[in-house]
Amino acid sequence: MLLSKHPRVRLAHLPTPLEPLERLTARLGGPRLLVKRDDCTGLATGGNKTRKLEFLVGEALARGADTLVTQGAVQSNHVRQTAAAAARCGLRCEVLLERRVAGVGPDYERTGNVQIDRLCGAVVHFHEPADDMNAEAERLGERLAAEGRRPYVIPGGGSNPVGALGYALAALEIVGQLNERGLVVDRIVHATGSTGTQAGLLAGLAAMHVTIPVVGISVRRPAREQAPAVHELAVRTAALLGAEVTVPEAAVLVDDRFVGPGYGVATPEMVEALRLAASEEGLLLDPVYSGKAMAGLIGLVREGAIGPDETVLFIHTGGAAALPAYVDALAD
Numbered sequence: 001m002l003l004s005k006h007p008r009v010r011l012a013h014l015p016t017p018l019e020p021l022e023r024l025t026a027r028l029g030g031p032r033l034l035v036k037r038d039d040c041t042g043l044a045t046g047g048n049k050t051r052k053l054e055f056l057v058g059e060a061l062a063r064g065a066d067t068l069v070t071q072g073a074v075q076s077n078h079v080r081q082t083a084a085a086a087a088r089c090g091l092r093c094e095v096l097l098e099r100r101v102a103g104v105g106p107d108y109e110r111t112g113n114v115q116i117d118r119l120c121g122a123v124v125h126f127h128e129p130a131d132d133m134n135a136e137a138e139r140l141g142e143r144l145a146a147e148g149r150r151p152y153v154i155p156g157g158g159s160n161p162v163g164a165l166g167y168a169l170a171a172l173e174i175v176g177q178l179n180e181r182g183l184v185v186d187r188i189v190h191a192t193g194s195t196g197t198q199a200g201l202l203a204g205l206a207a208m209h210v211t212i213p214v215v216g217i218s219v220r221r222p223a224r225e226q227a228p229a230v231h232e233l234a235v236r237t238a239a240l241l242g243a244e245v246t247v248p249e250a251a252v253l254v255d256d257r258f259v260g261p262g263y264g265v266a267t268p269e270m271v272e273a274l275r276l277a278a279s280e281e282g283l284l285l286d287p288v289y290s291g292k293a294m295a296g297l298i299g300l301v302r303e304g305a306i307g308p309d310e311t312v313l314f315i316h317t318g319g320a321a322a323l324p325a326y327v328d329a330l331a332d
Contacts, residue, residue: 002242003169006162007058011085012050013042018177021314023280028301030308034185035283036174039290039318044084044116047077047318048197051166052158053085059162060152061089067144070154071096071137073264074104074126075288075322078157078194080113083122092149093122096140098133101264105328112325157194164237167200168207174313175210183311185212189300190315191293192216192226192254193263197317199233202251206234207243217296218256219289220263227254258296264288266329269295274330286319287326293317 017040021033041050060068068086072079074097086093095117101108108114109126117124130136134155141151154163178185192198198216205212218226227249234247260267266287273294277283285291297314300306323330 003165006055006165007062008054009058009061009089011043011054011057011088013040015173015177016040018174021281024276027276027280028298031301031306031310031312034311034313036313036315039316039320041318043081043088044120045318045321047081048315049078049081049158050085051170052163052196053081055165056154056158056163057085057089060091063152065091065150065152067092067094067149067151068154069094069137069141069144069151071098071133071156073098073100074109075113075264075325077113077286077289077319077322080116080321082154083117083120086122087120093120094125094140094144095122096125096127096133096137098127098129100129108325112322116321157196159194159196159199159233161233161236161240164196164200164203164233165240167197168204168237168241171201171204172208175208185313186310187213187215187306188313188315189215189217189293189297191219191289191317192230193219193289195226195230195233198230199237202230202234202247203237203241203243206238206245206247207241209245213253215253215255217258217293218254219259219292221256223254223256226256227252230254255296255300258292258299266326267292267295269299271330273298283316284320284323285316286322287329288322289317289319
């Protein structure tokens, strides 16, 4: 797995910590819980997208781009980190924010990630819900190119094979930390949305011939749609790595029972998970991704699908910057 052949700009604080969650483990009566702190990558409050952006922005700079273009939901962690990466690298940034979550107040489009987008200098365009926001971002890129700019368009979540290289590298980092500490992990659990994190992990683990089940807790789509999308990207990422391995469809594990009414919509299980993580561990999750992923992990433990003698690694994908936009949903 030779990643050095791919253009890369160093943006993240790596390796991120791998820590025990001893009080939460005790509260749940097992399993032994560990957390991979990818909320600590450092770029504008951090998050998992910074790993992807190291390769995406590396490619953008190699192509001579002067502007990053991307899209996401209004409170997108990916957009926030892209805006920060552009600022760090002296690039301009224009973003499309899809009004994907209904029934929110006016502060939803002013606080949290949106505030940071603007602080980092991004030009923000709000957009009504669309069938293909990546296509809308491409059209924005074409308009900017017609004005003489040199745009590099990043898909939502940074989830293409180049971006997923960031999580192939994360898989290598995780395995190294486990080996160093003599730990054996029975499964990895994380939020799966735009697919790049799960696909990159699967490709990276397969390239190393490491068989740790990776469970994606879906935050948006039903498993019947999410799993094929993850598999397709994992296969393409493995090919980009040059890994002569197959990522089997059976390796893609997606649990879609914790989405609730929809993407970005608060659920009682998510609120409980946020409060437990904060009150037991001082760990801040986010309402859209890591909060629902932790709700999924807790649900799997309580129903016995994860046994009390297992060791589980939870990947914290960041996003606490969005908490101010959910102040009403999280109120006592």
